[in-house]
Amino acid sequence: MILTDNQLIINAQQGDMSSFEELVYRYDRHVLNIARSFRNSDEDAKDIYQEVFMRVFRGLKNFQFKSEFSTWLFRITTNVCITYQTRKKTHDSLDREISASEDETRTLADTLTDNKSTDELTLGSEISKYINKALEELPPQQKMVFTLKYFEEYKIREIAEMMQCSEGAVKKYLFTATHKMRTRLKNIMRDAR
Numbered sequence: 001m002i003l004t005d006n007q008l009i010i011n012a013q014q015g016d017m018s019s020f021e022e023l024v025y026r027y028d029r030h031v032l033n034i035a036r037s038f039r040n041s042d043e044d045a046k047d048i049y050q051e052v053f054m055r056v057f058r059g060l061k062n063f064q065f066k067s068e069f070s071t072w073l074f075r076i077t078t079n080v081c082i083t084y085q086t087r088k089k090t091h092d093s094l095d096r097e098i099s100a101s102e103d104e105t106r107t108l109a110d111t112l113t114d115n116k117s118t119d120e121l122t123l124g125s126e127i128s129k130y131i132n133k134a135l136e137e138l139p140p141q142q143k144m145v146f147t148l149k150y151f152e153e154y155k156i157r158e159i160a161e162m163m164q165c166s167e168g169a170v171k172k173y174l175f176t177a178t179h180k181m182r183t184r185l186k187n188i189m190r191d192a193r
Helices: 005-013 016-041 042-062 069-087 120-135 138-152 155-161 167-192
Strands: 097-100 105-107
Touching: 005 016, 005 069, 016 042, 016 069, 042 069, 042 105, 069 138, 069 155, 069 167, 097 155, 120 138, 120 167, 138 167, 155 167
Parallel strands: none
Antiparallel strands: 097 105
C-alpha cells in the first residue's frame, strides 16, 4: 500500500527513518532540477540539494500540515537557492543542463544538431554564454522566478506559494527579469541574425 505524503510525515515525525527516506525519494529529482536550473552547476546543485534535505529533516517535526508538503519543500528549496546565490558569487559553467533523466543528462549544447556548421555551433555556444551571464546578473528573487517559470515551467500561483509572496510580486519579478534579459541580450540576438 502506498502511503500519502501526510502519512509519511506523521510516521517520520514519530522517528520512522524509512518514511523520511520515502519522502526524499519522491521529491529528490524535483529539488535537484530546481537547484540545477538556478545555479547551472552540478556541484552547486548537489550542495543545495543536501542543504534542502537537511533543513527538511530538522524542520519536519514542526510541520503543521497548513500547506502541502511539496509546497513547503519547494519553499525551502527556493530559500536555499536564493541564500546560496548571495553566498556564492562565482561564475558558473556555461553548459546549462536543460534536462536530466536516469539514463542521460542533456545540456543546451546537446540540442544543437550535428549537421550545423562550425560557425553555427560557435555562435550557438557564444549565445549560450551570454544568456547564462545575463541570467547570473539578475538579483536572486528575479532569477528564481525566471528559473522556476521558464526552466521548470511552474505556474505563477505555484511560484508565489513557493516563494511566500503574492502572485503580483511574482509577476513583477518575472516582468522585470524578462525585461532585463531582453535588454542585455538585444544586441547579441540582433548580431546573431
